[in-house]
Amino acid sequence: MNHCSNLLLLPYVPGLDGSYAFSTNDVMDSRPEDARSHLLTRNLEFAQNQVGLQVHNGRGQGHFDGVTHPRERPKLASPCHRGTHADIKRASERGHMGDGSAPPPRLLVVKGTFEQFGGAERDLLNNLPAWTERFDVTLATLNLPTDARNMLDDANIPYLTPVIEWNSPTGTWAELRALASRQSSNRWISMLDLTEQITGLREIIANIDAVHITSGIGSLEMSGLIPNHIPIHYHCLEPHRGLYEDVLHRSVDGKPKQNLTLTKLLLGKQRNRDQKFVSRLIKRKKTRMSGNSPWIKKRISEVYGLDSGLLLPTVDLSTWSKGENKCGNYVVTIGRASHVKGTWETIEMLSGTGLSLSLVGGGNKEDLALLQSHAKKLDVKLTIMPRLTQDDLVSLVKGARAVVSLAYGEPFGLTPIESQAAGTPALMVDEGGFRYTVEDSVSGRLLPRGDWNKWHQALEQAKDLQIREKWSEAGRKNITNMGLTPNNQANMLSKIFDFSEEE
Known part of the structure; x- marks a missing residue:
């Protein structure tokens, strides 16, 4: 049976990125190298042994x-x-x-x-x-x-x-x-x-x-x-x-x-x-x-x-400290539009606040079209920015009411760290890595998913200049205490x- 016939039995096999699209070109392009890799993978032990032959004799060194x-440095095969x-x-x-x-x-x-x-x-x-x-x-x-x-x-x-x-x-x-x-x-x-x-x-x-x-x-x-x-x-x-x-x-x-x-x-x-x-x-x-x-x-x-x-x-604090802080009528969310980043819910959360959303990261055309339609129904202005320079991103964040995220299980939570360094309030969902980079009501807010009233109250807090400064100062102290510098790493x-x- 040919490869296409086999695949017709499984027309919607999932991809790791959530993609389910199928193309016969994937089969034709991938099979030859797959066959070779199968043979080479079986020879992995041989490859390891060959590497070991050229390694110095200190195998027992701790x-x-x-x-x-x-040891002597290896030299280029080509001097030019x-x-x-x-x-x-x-x-x-x-x-x-x-x-x-x-x-x-x-x-x-x-x-x-x-x-x-x-x-x-x-x-x-x-x-x-x-x-x-x-x-x-x-x-x-x-x-x-x-x-x-x-x-x-x-x-x-x-x-x-x-x-x-x-x-x-x-x-x-x-x-x-x-x-x-x-x-x-x-x-x-x-x-x-x-x-x-x-x-x-x-x-x-x-x-x-x-x-x-x-x-x-x-x-x-x-x-x-x-x-x-x-x-x-x-x-x-x-x-x-x-x-x-x-x-x-x-x-x-x-x-x-x-x-x-x-x-x-x-x-x-x-x-x-x-x-x-x-x-x-x-x-x-x-x-x-x-x-x-x-x-x-x-x-x-x-x-x-x-x-x-x-x-x-x-995080490079010096990058985020440049420029003037403002408190605009928009919030920023960073990350490619997707369910895992909570983009759909972010639009729902902003409904009725009068604030617009700046999405940094873009997304595929179908998802962005759905989001624009969703935002229009809920009367939320949505601005999509696929990619920004570092300077433009810093300027956008420093002029925002807040940086927000409803991401699912965020690994670390670098976004609130950068937000704190920029002096902009970080309003994050109370999940995942955000719990380790934001202290609720001290350096930002940790808020429950789905309770939009509490999010709206936090957005009102974010307008207060004294609160903004207080959260930012506490956030910067936390960054220093965590030692998030390249030299410390x-x-x-x-x-x-x-x-x-x-x-």
């Missing part, structure tokens, strides 16, 4: 007990290759840690793809320059957009990418067959001997002291190539919500896109694969796992049954690996 001895990439301009040229005699630990930072280049991706790139004060950093990824490359080049941070850029497959067949996981495994193996920057991952892995993996599509798939004696830190920003929750399988108005029980059943293969990757990683002797908030630590325990540490994100990561110089 990497979590201190810095390993210096660009000087801003891997294996040149290393930390020995940038300066040493401590007494100036010992080079910093060599850290390989892994992120499956920067394809979406959203908040999580930008947060990682913004923090890497501070990490270079503690580590000799190299980044490895399967997809690195031009903007991201420019940021790394400006910071003089080397990176490795595949010869052929990898794009995560989409569509129903891709999701049903877990093609993103299979293909990314394939592509990581292909980078062992050759990358776009000539130097292969094999040489880098043979000369590193530790690995930091940031969660996301295609990230964990690389962990199987790391020899067991090399410590790994896995930074889980959140367990995959498409696998373990139904919020991504609902339309913007909250209605299920398909029977949720069937959706859960059809995603079983991917869920099992995710569990196996995490289980295999944690069974290594030198692996540590961190969430990015107390809420995510709780979710990691619920989903994987594991205890985890904590590595908080960061770098120090914490160093402690996680026990590379810290502190006694």
